[in-house]
Amino acid sequence: MQWNAVPDSIRQEIEDTRAVPLIYVLGIIISLAHVYFNIFADIAVLQQNILHFAGFILLCGLLKPLSLQRHLAILDKLWVLAIAFSAIYLLFAEDLIYERGVRLVPLDWLCGSLVILGAIDMTRRATGWVIPILIVTAISYLAWWGNFVPGVFQFKGLSLETLLFRSIYGDDAIFGNIARISASFVFMFILFGAFLLRSGAGDFVIHLSKSIASRLVGGPGIVAIIASGLTGTISGSAVANTASTGVVTIPLMKNAGFSPRFAAAVEASASTGGQIVPPIMGAGAFVMASYTQIPYSTIVMVSILPAILYFASLVFYVRTESYKAGLTRTMEQAPPLLPMVMREGLSFIVPVTLLIVLLVMGYTPTYAAVIAIIAVIVSSWFTPNKMGLAAIADAFALGSRNMVVTAVLLCSVGLVVNVIATAGIGNTFSLMITEWSGGSLLVALLLVAVASLVLGMGLPVTASYIVLATLSAPALLQLMANVELVNALSSGALSADVQAILMLVGVSPEQGAMSVAEAQALINDMPDEMMALLRPMLLDENQLSMLLLAAHLVIFWLSQDSNVTPPVCLCTFTAAAIAKSPPMATGFTSWKIAKGLYIIPILFAYTPLAQGDWLAAFQVFIFALPGLYAFTLVMQGWQKRQLKHWERAALAVIALVLLSPIAMAWQIAALVSLLAAVFYIGRGGKRASEWRLS
Known part of the structure; x- marks a missing residue:
């Protein structure tokens, strides 16, 4: 065999x-x-x-x-x-x-x-x-x-017979x-x-990663990122991903000069990202498709750009750490890319490509998976591992x-x-989030992030997502829809029906277009009954559907943070055991490296990144990518040399502008400023190795 x-x-x-x-x-x-x-x-x-x-x-x-x-x-x-x-x-x-x-x-x-x-x-x-x-x-x-629970969570109870029947035969x-x-x-x-x-796809992933990243600064770390991301499309489990690829990539990073703590943190962060890489995004993505009634293929497609952003942010951390530690040499003895792909890669590339094509064409995920399995068997006969x-x-x-x-x-x-x-706990909890946040979407995101971290300390990622989505998705959807309503009201292009409803709450059409602040105040004060009438007039069904998907993606991404965030972070602890590094210190390092798990959900909430409009999503992507790079420089305090305090402050402002949903002119100006700053820093300072020699 x-x-x-x-x-x-x-x-x-x-x-x-x-x-x-x-x-x-x-x-x-x-x-x-x-x-x-x-x-x-x-x-x-x-x-x-x-x-x-x-x-x-x-x-x-x-x-x-x-x-x-x-x-x-x-x-x-x-x-x-x-x-x-x-x-x-x-x-x-x-x-x-x-x-x-x-x-x-x-x-x-x-x-x-x-x-x-x-x-x-x-x-x-x-x-x-x-x-x-x-x-x-x-x-x-x-x-x-x-x-016996006081207040809104009080429940009078069910008979044991009804409880047992519903626990067995209920829809949920x-x-x-x-x-x-x-x-x-x-x-x-x-x-x-x-x-x-x-079929041997695991080793092929490692070889492919080495071929791609061998000549890049921080090559061993980038190998870990690529390998863990690709393995995530196979395993569907972050911890299994860490264990299977970490035994290869962590020693590779340590031998290149990365500290055991950083090597383990990179592997844990990259393996966690494997759960958000299409086409297989862990069990939570299938639950999401069922909850939202949005096709799995749509979820896969809108997740491509966010996944690229997350893994790019990890690459940025690896490269800046390489410069910081003076590790600018590339890897050696990387296998040639094309011969290696032709020899080993058919049983990976052909089935995964076929799976994606079938999903995009509208075939069911189960049918696509079976055809892809057959493709694995057939294509393996053109490789050494038949x-x-x-x-x-x-x-x-x-x-x-x-x-x-x-x-x-x-x-x-x-x-x-x-x-x-x-018991209706989900609706009650959603109302509480809306009330506690004071109508602020950002505060609601922070509340969901804290809840996901607390749940993730004891629950696996999928269970954490299921519970949190059941409890908080309606509240997030409402607040995200309110943002779109504010934009629509402040645009001034309102139909006669909308104007009639606004007149009922004291807004006259003769007043002209509202400012954003006026529209926000109107939404906050408007009765729920009026909101129920106004929402479908200003937001079409497809827009509401994609907002629902974005709300669930926010929760899905935030649910991943428990893998890399102390005090309980199973991926990090698994990687730390392989690297022989302190578990808790490694946890804080992985928490810093995996900051994309917190930043990108904010983009889901405030931008069209995950709302089905590819042109608008790509525009967000173009500015978010350098924004994440600037954010990494701020967190690391290093580019090709140590940054001064004022440089980090300036880069923080640039990152904030690039990652914010503001006018494109401001973002273009911030992008130009970032390019100028990187050029200035690269020309004006010493590298880490030169600091050591001086």
């Missing part, structure tokens, strides 16, 4: 899976069943979701046993089987429950309770204690203690919409990633194994989302 192009970490994972034949065979069966469900079968969504849950409960129980002692292990396996068979029973019991007028018999109670307890237990095994505690807290809120429950996304889009893309990894039946079986088993944590998490978090939807 061809192993040469398969990364060591993937090879070890496959060998571990093969070592337990039951896990290997079950993984293959689960993968084949999901391909059948998604492409060929015509079965009810509930059936697919329950079988998805039952299969991964079995696999999770085998991969993460409660005990290795013989007697306890037998009891544990019986417990896992009881959970899976209880789920299957609930599949056949649904019609009978409706025939009884939604009344549960003792066997319904037993199986429903076992499924919920099993989901809590498996989630604890897969992710730790935080999500199980959150599930128990949420369910008990509906059943009991919500009645354990077998609801999020489980459907997990069983279809997410699994198929994870499986596609497994085929890419088994995929035969054994390799295909490995990929099927690896795909199921890689999906275990995500599947258990997404199904179980449905229990929390069900509580939020049932």
Whole structure:
């Protein structure tokens, strides 16, 4: 069997899976069943979701046993089987429950309770204690203690029978919409990633990155950025991305002279960015498509320019650190680009390109993923790592194994989302954000950022996004729509219907166009009923849809920050372990390097960067790119020499103008100023190495 192009970490994972034949065979069966469900079968969504849950409960129980002692292990396996068979029973019991007028018999109670307890237990095994505690807290809120909460969050409670029924069969429950996304889009893309990894795409990504970046200043760091970004299109997991590419890129950066702390921080920041790189943007992107009802292909397309901005900001940090540390030499012995691509790259480039083309053409993500998987197999025969039946079986088993944590998490978090939807907590929380922000979109963004950081300390990124989107997306959408309404009102081009509504609130057409301040004051004071009438008159349906997407992208990006922001930052801690650097110090460095995760969401909120207008988005991109460079110089205090205080202050003003939604004339002036400043600094100062010699 061809192993040469398969990364060591993937090879070890496959060998571990093969070592337990039951896990290997079950993984293959689960993968084949999901391909059948998604492409060929015509079965009810509930059936697919329950079988998805039952299969991964079995696999999770085998991969993460409660005990290795013989007697306890037998009891544990019986417990896992009881959970899976209880789920299957609930599949056949649904019609009978409706025939009884939604009344549960003792066997319904037993199986429903076992499924919920099993989901809590498996989630604890897969992710730790935080999500199980959150599930128990949420369910008990509906059943009991919500009645004792004062104020707007008080909930009178549900009967235990109603609570159990809604937790199982509700649209947002354990077998609801999020489980459907997990069983279809997410699994198929994870499986596609497994085929890419088994075909040797991991090593190709590293070689491609070296060929591209070998002659650039800070080449080893740029290799890490490119490799982690490309690997992110395969793995769909930031921590897995860090572990798989970090073992290669971190030693590469350390050998080039970067400090272990900086090397680990670059790898963690780049791996986190892998979750925002199209076409595979982690499970959260599929949830976003379901929540917003916007095609996944649209989400992918509008995410291209923001992803480039984020990775460009990382490159800027690496280059300035290279100058700061005097590391201006390039890498050596980089493989020639074209021969390497022709020899190794077909099984990566052809399937990924085909996947993107199919998504743009409007094919469903599941269909596109299956065609791309077939393309991986076919194209591998034109590379040294040909995929035969054994390799295909490995990929099927690896795909199921890689999906275990995500599947258990997404199904179980449905229990929390069900509580939020049932109790109306989402609407209440959104109203509170609107009230606390005082109508300020910037303050609302800060509140969401703080909430995402707090949630991210205990929840995985996808769960953090799901909870935060459910709670705060409506508030962000309203505030972002208000910004567009202010722009429309201050333009002066108002229809007769709009003028009639404005007359009801004391604004006469004879007053002429309003100033921005007057329009903002009018929006803040206008009753909600009037706003509901005015909004569709000034903003068309497509504009509101893209504003909704932008609001969700804000939350999606901010949800990534917990990977690189102390005190709990799993990506950074993983990278620090590889680099042997202090975890917390590395965390603060990665937090600084990954500042694009905070800046770019502000662009989503205030500019057309993610609103579907490519010309307007490219205009934002053109000025945001140098703006991020100027911001990096301010943060680092270095270009080709150490910057003086007044130079950093001037660059801060330039960065603010380039990143702000103001008149283009001001941004052009700021861009010219930045070019002049870089030329002045480059000609007028010494490099770091010259400082050391003097």
